[in-house]
Amino acid sequence: MESARILIADDDKKTRDFVAAFLSYKGYQVFQAGDGQDALEKIELNDVQMVITDIMMxxxxxxxxxxxxxxMRPEIVTIAYSAFANYEMTANLLKAGAFFFLEKPFNLEELETHVKRGLEHQTLQRQSFKAKPCIKNRSLLNHIIxxxxxxxxxxxxIEKVAGSDSTVLIQGESGTGKELVAKAIHDLSNRATKNFVPVNCAAIPDDLLESELFGHVKGSFTGxxxxxxGRFEMADRGTLFLDEIGDMKPNLQVKLLRVLQNKELxxxxxxxxxxxxVRIIAATNQNLEHLVASKIFREDLYYRLSVIPIMLPPLRERKSDVPLLINNFLEKFNKNKQRKVQSFDKSTMDILCNYDWPGNVRELENLVERMVIIKGSGTILFNDLPEKYRGIKSAGKSEQLTLPDSGFCLNSAVEDFENRLILQALEKTGGNKKExxxxxxxxxxxxxxxxKKKKLLFNDASFSSS
Known part of the structure; x- marks a missing residue:
């Protein structure tokens, strides 16, 4: 297999030669450039897969x-480094497209780890691009990862249904992003310049929901x-999103049906x-067909709402998206919470990729926010996770293991499993190596x-040498 081609851009020749010699020793094909302009010119002449660049050039x-x-070449993975790091610089670099940022002086083995991860990320991206359909308005779907x-x-x-005014019924478990999909449909439609009005039918008391939806005249009831x-008039010529439609009471279902049929309220x-x-987009985490069969939900309203049904997959059915979501949430919460958490380490990421996520994307987002706030900076490790997540895929539960379609690195999995057992043994014994x-x-x-070989807690003074 041909080795990866890496370009190093740095005006400091000593640093450039040092990094180049190390990567060449590790088997990579290495090119060098004295500054950014020189690097761009060399990239035009060479098929480069990764760029490692200094910032001050x-x-x-x-x-x-x-x-x-x-x-010019969006598929190239970029690792940046600098001795003059700050939060704003790191955030700007990641926003510009850098895969990772290292502070100088950095450990060469740490650099190699991020080089490997960057190249693995690039391989996964290429595989997904091969199967990727033509999506014309991807920029408007950025919030759906x-x-x-x-x-x-x-x-x-979403792109196909956005252009019509047909009613859409979005179904999916809690936390799968139903409102995000509804908003994306609105933003891609010819109603995008008008209001998108969300209503949670389960959150508003039954005696107030009718007034909330249809409005009221002065003196029509006490208060x-x-x-x-009402919300319908607020959404006139725009989109009304009725979330948790399955919780709507029968008397209001009749009135909603009348609006859908006659376009008047x-x-x-x-x-x-x-x-x-008004264009109606409804959503529910319940099975409306079962509610219809149980006479809880009107059959005629169900068919009016489900002109275009969309089923959102739970996160457990798209686990390959977990790393993308985690990286997106890391960037978001680092910025919002003024933190500097760089990544989840590989074994921790593997654990989260194998978790079933009953709370779906919302649960994952909450976990990343919690980890960013508590950790503050650096890399999130296995022991940083809450016990709930550290307990998954434990020994003796082989029936939970699944082989992904893309294959699996057995050696890496065995090593990660061994590392976790060693860490658990040290934790149980308070760090006493003999016990x-x-x-x-x-x-x-x-x-x-x-x-020593694995560098597991080797320099951690909290563990006993006995």
Whole structure:
């Protein structure tokens, strides 16, 4: 297999030669450039897969270089480094498209780790691009993260239905992003310049929902001290999103059906109807067909709503999207919470990719936010995870293991499993290596050698050397 081609851009020849010699020794084909402009010229002449660049360079600084590189060759993975790092610089580099940022001086083995991960990420991207359909308005779908086959099909469906005024019924488990999909349909439609009005039918008391939807006239009921328009009129010529439609009571289902059929509504206490031009997008986490069969939901309303049904996949059915979502949430919460968490380490990422996520994307987002706030900076490790996630895929539960369609690195999995067992043994024994070795049925010297080789807590003073 041909080795990867890497270009190093740095005006400091000593640093450039040092990094180049290390990567050449590791088997990579290495090119060098003295600054950003020189690098762009060499990239035009060579098929480069990765660029490692300093930030402080003449002619074109590292940030501008990355922006130009991404415009010219977006598939190239970029790792940036600098001795003058700050939060704003890191955020700007990642936003410009850098895969990772390292502070100088950096450890060469750490660099190699990120080189491998960057190249693996590039391989996955190429595989997804091969299967990727033509999505014309991808920029308007940025809030919906995913490259899996199911998500690419969803993007296609959103674009197809956006151009019509047909009613859409979005079904999916809680936390799958139903409102995001509804908003994307609105933003891609010819109603995008008008209001997108969301209503959670389960969150508003039954006795207030009718007034909330259709409005009321002054004096129509106790407390109606003024005439008020409802959500339907707010959404006139725009889109009304009815979330948790399955919780709507039968009397309101009748009124909603009338609006869908006649395009007119009757405010509470009013003597005449009003015409409205509203596109309805409804959503539910319930099975409406079962509710229809149980006479809880009107059959005629169900068919009116489900002109175009869209089923959102749960996160457990698109686990290949978990790393993309995690990286997206990391960037978001680092910025919002003023933190500097760089990544989840590989074994931790593998664990999260194998978790079933009953709370779906919302649960994953909440976990990343929690980890960013608590960790603050650096890399999130296995022991940083809450016990709920550290307990998954434990020994003796082989029936939970699944082989992904893309294959699996057995050696890496075995090593990760061994690392976790060693860490658990040390944790159980308070860091006493002799007792940990006994738990693992190893000699103490064997355990110490493994700790040295794996660099597991080797320099952690919190663990006993006994």
């Amino acid at each position: 003449p002619r074109i600084n590292g940030l501008e270089f990355i922006k130009k590189l991404k415009a 995913g490259e899996s086959e199911k998500m690419l099909s969803l993007f296609e469906m 109606a001290v003024a005439t008020r328009i 009757e405010p509470v206490g009013a003597a005449r109807t009003k015409k409205v031009d 940990a070795a006994n738990l693992l049925n190893l000699k103490r010297t064997t355990l110490i050698e493994k700790l």
